[in-house]
Amino acid sequence: MKKRKKKISKNSLKKNMELLLLTLPAIIVYFIFSYIPMFGVIIAFKDYKAPKGILGSAWNGIENFKFFFTSQDAWRITRNTVGYALIFIAINLIAGVFVALLLYEVRSKKALKFYQTSMMLPRFLSWVIVGYITYTFLSPTMGIINQVIQFFGGQSIDWYSKVSAWPWILVITNTWKVIGLNCIMYYAALMGVDKAYFEAAQIDGANRLQQIIHISIPSIKPLMIVLTLLAFGNIFRGDFGLFYVIPRDVGVLYPATDIIDTYVYRGLRTGNLGTTAAVGLFQSLVGFVMIVTMNGIVRKVEPESSLF
Amino acid sequence: MSAMKKKKIITYKTWINLYFIIMSVTFILPFLLIVTASLTSEDVLVKEGFKIIPPFIDLTGYKFVFRNSSEIVRAYVVTTFQAFFGTFLSVLVMTLCAYPLSRKDFKFRKPISFFVFFTMLFNGGLIPTYLLNYKYLHLGNTIWIYILPTLCSAFYIIIFRTFFQGLPISLVESAKLDGASEIRIFFQIILPLSKPVLATVALLTLLTKWNDWYTSLIYITDSKLYTLQYLLKRILQEVEFLRLMANNTPAGIDINFVEDTPVETLKFAMCIIAAGPMLLVFPFFQKYFAKGLTVGSVKG
Numbered sequence: 387m388k389k390r391k392k393k394i395s396k397n398s399l400k401k402n403m404e405l406l407l408l409t410l411p412a413i414i415v416y417f418i419f420s421y422i423p424m425f426g427v428i429i430a431f432k433d434y435k436a437p438k439g440i441l442g443s444a445w446n447g448i449e450n451f452k453f454f455f456t457s458q459d460a461w462r463i464t465r466n467t468v469g470y471a472l473i474f475i476a477i478n479l480i481a482g483v484f485v486a487l488l489l490y491e492v493r494s495k496k497a498l499k500f501y502q503t504s505m506m507l508p509r510f511l512s513w514v515i516v517g518y519i520t521y522t523f524l525s526p527t528m529g530i531i532n533q534v535i536q537f538f539g540g541q542s543i544d545w546y547s548k549v550s551a552w553p554w555i556l557v558i559t560n561t562w563k564v565i566g567l568n569c570i571m572y573y574a575a576l577m578g579v580d581k582a583y584f585e586a587a588q589i590d591g592a593n594r595l596q597q598i599i600h601i602s603i604p605s606i607k608p609l610m611i612v613l614t615l616l617a618f619g620n621i622f623r624g625d626f627g628l629f630y631v632i633p634r635d636v637g638v639l640y641p642a643t644d645i646i647d648t649y650v651y652r653g654l655r656t657g658n659l660g661t662t663a664a665v666g667l668f669q670s671l672v673g674f675v676m677i678v679t680m681n682g683i684v685r686k687v688e689p690e691s692s693l694f
Numbered sequence: 695m696s697a698m699k700k701k702k703i704i705t706y707k708t709w710i711n712l713y714f715i716i717m718s719v720t721f722i723l724p725f726l727l728i729v730t731a732s733l734t735s736e737d738v739l740v741k742e743g744f745k746i747i748p749p750f751i752d753l754t755g756y757k758f759v760f761r762n763s764s765e766i767v768r769a770y771v772v773t774t775f776q777a778f779f780g781t782f783l784s785v786l787v788m789t790l791c792a793y794p795l796s797r798k799d800f801k802f803r804k805p806i807s808f809f810v811f812f813t814m815l816f817n818g819g820l821i822p823t824y825l826l827n828y829k830y831l832h833l834g835n836t837i838w839i840y841i842l843p844t845l846c847s848a849f850y851i852i853i854f855r856t857f858f859q860g861l862p863i864s865l866v867e868s869a870k871l872d873g874a875s876e877i878r879i880f881f882q883i884i885l886p887l888s889k890p891v892l893a894t895v896a897l898l899t900l901l902t903k904w905n906d907w908y909t910s911l912i913y914i915t916d917s918k919l920y921t922l923q924y925l926l927k928r929i930l931q932e933v934e935f936l937r938l939m940a941n942n943t944p945a946g947i948d949i950n951f952v953e954d955t956p957v958e959t960l961k962f963a964m965c966i967i968a969a970g971p972m973l974l975v976f977p978f979f980q981k982y983f984a985k986g987l988t989v990g991s992v993k994g
Contacts, residue, residue: 402801404876405794409806412791412846418831419823419843420813426822440825485717491710503980504718507725510972510979512905514927515728518965521930522727528743528958530727562721594706626908634931650820654912659821666819674816 430664436657450664459649463665467645470556470629471621477561478568479614483606485565486572487598502573505566513563513627520559520632552633552642560628571613572606579605608688615684619677622646622669732756732963736956755959759967765917765925766964773922776840777903784845785896789888791846792854793880797866814848824912834913840906840921850895857891858884893982897975904972922968929961 426440433446454460485505492498508516523530524545532542545551583601592600624645633643646669653662723746731744735752759766794800795807817823827843828834861884869879885892910924920928 398799398801401799401876405797405800406802408790408876408880409794409802411787412851413806413809415787415842415845416810416813419826419845420817423818423822423826424816426818426826429822429825439829488710488713491707492714493707497711497714499980501714501718503976504721506980507721507976510901510976511725511969512907512923512926514905514907514923514930515965515969517927517930518728518962519724522731522744523724525744528739530744533743562724566721631907631927631930647820651912654820654824659825663819663821666821670816670819677815 427663427667427670429659430667432660434660434663436659446660450660451668454661454665454668459644462641463644463646463649466642467624467647468621470553470560470624470645471617473557474560474564475614475617475621477557478564478617479610481561481565482568482572482613483603483610485569486576486606487602489569489573490576490602491594502566502570505569507566508563509567511563513625513631516559516563516627517631517634520555524555546634546636547638549639549642552639556628556632556643559632560625563628568613572609575606575609576602608690611688612684615680619680620673621676622673624648626651728962728965732959732966734959736959739958752959754956755961755963756967758956758960759963765920766922766967768918769920769922769925772837772840772919773904776837776906776921777900780841780844780903781896781899783841784847784899785892787845788847788851788895789854789885789892790880792851793858793884795851796855796858798863810846810848810851820912828913835916835919837919839913840903840909844903844909847899850899853895854888854891857888861887890982893978897979897982900975901972901979926961926964926968929964 429440429443430450431445431447432440432443433449434440434443489498489501492501511519521529526532526542526544526546529545531545536542543551545555579601583605584597587597587601624647626647629643629645629648630651633639635648636643646665650662650666650669653659653665727744727746730746730748731739732755733751733753734745734748735750735754738749738752791806791810795803795810797803818826823843827839833839833842865883865887866879869883874882905923906921907923907927910919910921911927914920914924
């Protein structure tokens, strides 16, 4: 009896070892490429000198953080990063749900496929190609927008030096690129709703609008909450492609286009690694706190949808 | 009464369709603009600006791309290799990891899950990552920089795990009774049953890798290793770079030819050539997309 038990546990150990072996490549990859850089954040507390390396450079406490937070850049890039993130969250939620609800009303299969395909098109283009597309609109000499302005007798505008236009340009470009995926996720959720609810409501005399308010929206509410809160968790991370490629890294536009991610990249290029690492750590830490907080909220509101 | 009601329904459906047609135009038209630009002759483009319909079709831009193709062919090879081989390795490593995590009887399920998913919460940031990859691992200016650091995505591992959890465990158990090893079970039973989720994640990974320009921007200075998108990005900002490229043509070619480089048209022709392959797989994506998304993202 005892012998048999031992054999079983040996078997299960062997089986667990086999399974462990399967996870090993991923564990190694994560250890090297994710965990080692986590320890690298100590560079934020050092006066980094390239020849000395990370460990050899002298400690300088929170000097790097002080230097950053007392600079003018701190306020500008934090404001831009968070500001754009908030606008994108609102648009993704409102426009995404609105378009999904309308899409749900389309009954023709062919039309549906055409609309969905066209909305997803930008998702397949890289930011670089989207950059070319915005250029066809904004080019000072050849651009569509200036052609239209001139047609109506106005003065053409050099968009790549007009700071005040950029919040609009970035918001429109981003919406154009991401709305398709967002809308189709909500649409997929709507498709999962039992049709019987709508039929019952119809029998009770509810019109389309009432059905939307009382059936459609409540049924996609969990997804709305989860996607929105997850986006809040990433409020300190901007889409580097959008903010770097579309404005073409033009210095004049930084007041409207510079975010933490582009700032950190420039820090890397100019070799100012200590301060830049401090900014990166600030971003990661706030991001961490945001995600954990948001997950806590999700767990309270929608226990099923929490990440962990 | 009933006729009136019917009429009302028709008008509201019509409005919705009209709305979507306008919307579709706003999605397709901007893209068509670069197609048109690539087909317009250089002087018309410079003189009259971008147009939706070209006055006549001119293939000079494309001819130039193919005549001076060494840079582009190289970028194409780099992009294709890193995208396909990278996707293959990535999906292999992620599924290998996700399968044990989907098994309730796997002893180390909890600690390994935590180890994997914690990386979604916190990372070292660009600077430490850069120093590690470039200075210590010497991955800069090698093809491996495109493949190794991005091998695993915790988010896709979650998607795989969720899918594997939905497969009947009895399959695994009966195979085990027949004496199959875990590795064999995984490759011969689990993977063949997972085609929809494999296709979804593989296509998404392929898309991301094909469209990658960031890795070249950060880690590559050797122009032989540029990806297509990065080459495009440089060209968008630097007309000089383009002239240089034209100058690199082998000796014996007429020098006037450099002067005549249709810079603007050439840019857009390259753009179409770089976007092409992903637009070709577009219909396949569409087919799997809804399925894959409902598998992964909509838990409730």
